[in-house]
Amino acid sequence: MIAIQGALWAVLSWPCLLSTSFLLECTDQDQVIHPYCLSISQEKLLDRAIQHAELIYRVSEESCSMFEEIFVPYQLQLQRNQAAYACLTKAIPIPNSIGEVQQMSDKWLLHSVLMLVQSWIEPLVYLQTTLDRYDGTPEMLLNKTKWVSDKLISLEHGVIVLIKKMLNEGLLTTSYSEQGLFQYDMQTDMVESVMRDYILISCFKKDSHKIATFLKLLKCRQTDNYNCA
Amino acid sequence: MDGWMLHWVQVSTSVMAAAASPSSGLLLFLLTSSPAWFPSPGSAFVTDWHHMTPSAPVEPHFTNCISRDQVTFSCWWTPGSFGNPSDPGALRVFYQKRVIDSPTKDEWKECPHYFHSRRECFFDRNHTTIWTTYCLQLRSRDNITYFNTDDCFTVENIVRPDPPVSLNWTCLNVSPSGQSYDVVVTWEPPPSADVAVGWMHIVYEVQYREMNSTNWEALEVQLQPQTQQTIYGLHVGKVYEVHIRCRMKAFTKFGDFSESVFIEVSKIPSKDSFSLLTLVIVLGVVAAVILIMWIVVSQQHRLMVILLPPVPAPKIKGVDSELLKKGKLNELNFILSGGGLLGSPMYSPEFYQDEPWVDFIEVDVKDPDTGEKQDDQASDTERLLGGSPHVRQRAGCSNALSDRLNIDDGALTSTLLPGQPDNKEACLCVDSERGERPPAPSGPQTWVNTDFYAQVSNVMPFGGVVLSPGQHLRTQESGPASNQSSKNEKKDGEEEEEKKQKELQFQLLVLEPDSESSTRQIIPPPYCSLPGESCRSIEPRPAEAYQSPYVSPDSPQAQLFAPVADYTVVQELDSQRSVLLDPPNLQSAQSCRLEQHPLKALPAMPVGYVTPDLQGALSP
Numbered sequence: 001m002i003a004i005q006g007a008l009w010a011v012l013s014w015p016c017l018l019s020t021s022f023l024l025e026c027t028d029q030d031q032v033i034h035p036y037c038l039s040i041s042q043e044k045l046l047d048r049a050i051q052h053a054e055l056i057y058r059v060s061e062e063s064c065s066m067f068e069e070i071f072v073p074y075q076l077q078l079q080r081n082q083a084a085y086a087c088l089t090k091a092i093p094i095p096n097s098i099g100e101v102q103q104m105s106d107k108w109l110l111h112s113v114l115m116l117v118q119s120w121i122e123p124l125v126y127l128q129t130t131l132d133r134y135d136g137t138p139e140m141l142l143n144k145t146k147w148v149s150d151k152l153i154s155l156e157h158g159v160i161v162l163i164k165k166m167l168n169e170g171l172l173t174t175s176y177s178e179q180g181l182f183q184y185d186m187q188t189d190m191v192e193s194v195m196r197d198y199i200l201i202s203c204f205k206k207d208s209h210k211i212a213t214f215l216k217l218l219k220c221r222q223t224d225n226y227n228c229a
Numbered sequence: 230m231d232g233w234m235l236h237w238v239q240v241s242t243s244v245m246a247a248a249a250s251p252s253s254g255l256l257l258f259l260l261t262s263s264p265a266w267f268p269s270p271g272s273a274f275v276t277d278w279h280h281m282t283p284s285a286p287v288e289p290h291f292t293n294c295i296s297r298d299q300v301t302f303s304c305w306w307t308p309g310s311f312g313n314p315s316d317p318g319a320l321r322v323f324y325q326k327r328v329i330d331s332p333t334k335d336e337w338k339e340c341p342h343y344f345h346s347r348r349e350c351f352f353d354r355n356h357t358t359i360w361t362t363y364c365l366q367l368r369s370r371d372n373i374t375y376f377n378t379d380d381c382f383t384v385e386n387i388v389r390p391d392p393p394v395s396l397n398w399t400c401l402n403v404s405p406s407g408q409s410y411d412v413v414v415t416w417e418p419p420p421s422a423d424v425a426v427g428w429m430h431i432v433y434e435v436q437y438r439e440m441n442s443t444n445w446e447a448l449e450v451q452l453q454p455q456t457q458q459t460i461y462g463l464h465v466g467k468v469y470e471v472h473i474r475c476r477m478k479a480f481t482k483f484g485d486f487s488e489s490v491f492i493e494v495s496k497i498p499s500k501d502s503f504s505l506l507t508l509v510i511v512l513g514v515v516a517a518v519i520l521i522m523w524i525v526v527s528q529q530h531r532l533m534v535i536l537l538p539p540v541p542a543p544k545i546k547g548v549d550s551e552l553l554k555k556g557k558l559n560e561l562n563f564i565l566s567g568g569g570l571l572g573s574p575m576y577s578p579e580f581y582q583d584e585p586w587v588d589f590i591e592v593d594v595k596d597p598d599t600g601e602k603q604d605d606q607a608s609d610t611e612r613l614l615g616g617s618p619h620v621r622q623r624a625g626c627s628n629a630l631s632d633r634l635n636i637d638d639g640a641l642t643s644t645l646l647p648g649q650p651d652n653k654e655a656c657l658c659v660d661s662e663r664g665e666r667p668p669a670p671s672g673p674q675t676w677v678n679t680d681f682y683a684q685v686s687n688v689m690p691f692g693g694v695v696l697s698p699g700q701h702l703r704t705q706e707s708g709p710a711s712n713q714s715s716k717n718e719k720k721d722g723e724e725e726e727e728k729k730q731k732e733l734q735f736q737l738l739v740l741e742p743d744s745e746s747s748t749r750q751i752i753p754p755p756y757c758s759l760p761g762e763s764c765r766s767i768e769p770r771p772a773e774a775y776q777s778p779y780v781s782p783d784s785p786q787a788q789l790f791a792p793v794a795d796y797t798v799v800q801e802l803d804s805q806r807s808v809l810l811d812p813p814n815l816q817s818a819q820s821c822r823l824e825q826h827p828l829k830a831l832p833a834m835p836v837g838y839v840t841p842d843l844q845g846a847l848s849p
Contacts, residue, residue: 054430054478054479057479058478058479061479061480096358096359096360096361097300097354097357097358097359098299098300098354098359098428099354099355100358206360206383206385207360209360209385209479210359210360212430213359213427213428216426216427216428216430217426217427217428219427220425220426220427224425228426228427
């Protein structure tokens, strides 16, 4: 059943990746193309994407620490490593070691990145709403999550442009709820909600680190293919 | 605590169930694999949390798990107080990768590589995956499992990079006082960390301290490039110790410190390089100034010529330009007349060889006068009139002349005006002596006129000079010659003076037959026969400035020439360099017409030069 669900998920999400019917790069809310995005060189684009990813990781780590400090009881903080495996899985296999990365092509690497990025857009939006509901949520935490959410969207745009430049593929941005699985119940208990958020943040932190690393590996490959992973 | 943990597990599982259906397996996993959740002592190596101090007997546990390059990692354990420490195989390490939906989710694998001597379990790159949770446990021979959920981690969270290598320092600059200095510390990333590939992003921290202090100053390396850092404000004479460590960016775990490097700068001799440079520059400038001044002083004449070209001043060759200035007419005339012991060097052809406009009429020159120094004007006049012996006799005349002539100091020309009536008597006496005078080498003896100049009406082939009509003309060989010469000299002198004054204008007398001269004859000019006429001709005719009678000492065959033209055009110079003049109208030269109607008032003008307007006045 799980396998069937996974397969269904893959089937549902694949067409968007391989669609070439639209060439929307750097679109804003109104799906308007920004020609400026196409004029940036590939290297600069990649650098910017790396900067985005690293910043996102740092802010997510700070947010996680802040959240943990405020909401999660001290005894449970040790368990956060346990929670790592509770993260959502992804449709396509994403490399987890340098060996696996070495076996991946640029195309797969980029698509993995895009996958990761797109999978976190909606959960972050959800996170903001829940954080708003809590009492005593510091303003800074809210700002950080908001910031991360915005940056993630722009990172997605950037990665799409990169794919267009490097692989000559056109892609659609996520304008629909690809997950459909991330249902949340607003009636849940406070503790459950907190825990859920805690797991979410931790998983996001891990995935953002992954995104940043993949992009850096990609950059290495662009400049010096001989020594890179 | 346990119940709470269980509750958390339940919560998490329910959350997972709500969040994602695939995580239902998680729930089962959690419930089955963790029967007893109790915090194990001292196993929180992942979080550096050591608040749980073991008091009970310590069971085997992991002391540390570290990854140096995010590619491999190692874990170290200790048997604790149980077991035999010398028995290497007593404990075995098992690990588990907790991946959702992995088919091997329950599988515990044994450590891929043991280092029993160090009690280390090493996971190579094939067994290492990042971003996945590892859980480790120890199992003894008798299948007792020592497991702590605190020992689960993800690899990126346990990364502690190796210390940087090649730590070095260079002196950046020194303060002006020489007491403190800045240093740049450089290093290289640890070779194990694959920074170039981008697999790890490393940030550094530099710490330094004085040798004898205990506090380290920490500097987070922020600036790009991140492999160098400047330390400011170190003191001369003190020894500093510097070391460095690094960590993954956005992670918290630092690696070990590197080897220390010692910085020491001994006392700096206060050679102020700045002042030395200034001194050198100043000396160079001073030397350059001195050199320039020396050049200027030594070459000042040349420089003056270059910078201030000389303005041509009035100058006559052989004559000191001082004499040309106002008020020194006597000396000038003296010189011009060839005075002084030098004779007339001015008039020698050799003197004027390079000046084409000066032309000489060669005449036998017997310098009439050498002794006259008193009166330049008088001597000149005497030369023309009669020579030196008459000077004394005509002292009054000449003096008067000279006096008169000296009156107008301004223009030379004004001094050439004809004599005044008052001198007439004085000069008459000269007349009487006219015939008795032997020809002296100095020139003519008896002169009648008081005028300084007389017109040359004609020049005889033999060298005689025919002067204006109505005067006695003495034809003496030497006289006319001298007359001529002196006249020529005088004329030349005049001309030269004027020419000197007017550069390249060669002006002989522009003679034109005027109404009067038309009545006179030139060649052969009949003389006025009457001495009385000649005497009368002495009478000054102020209007006719140039008709002053000029008597040449004649030979006994004094002939009175018919009146000749006052002015005659000089036609040409013949081979002997004599002036050939135009013959006047013969009809006009019938009578010694003494009556001369005054010409139109002529302004005083230099003899020998006729301006065009005056020329018109002169023309008939």
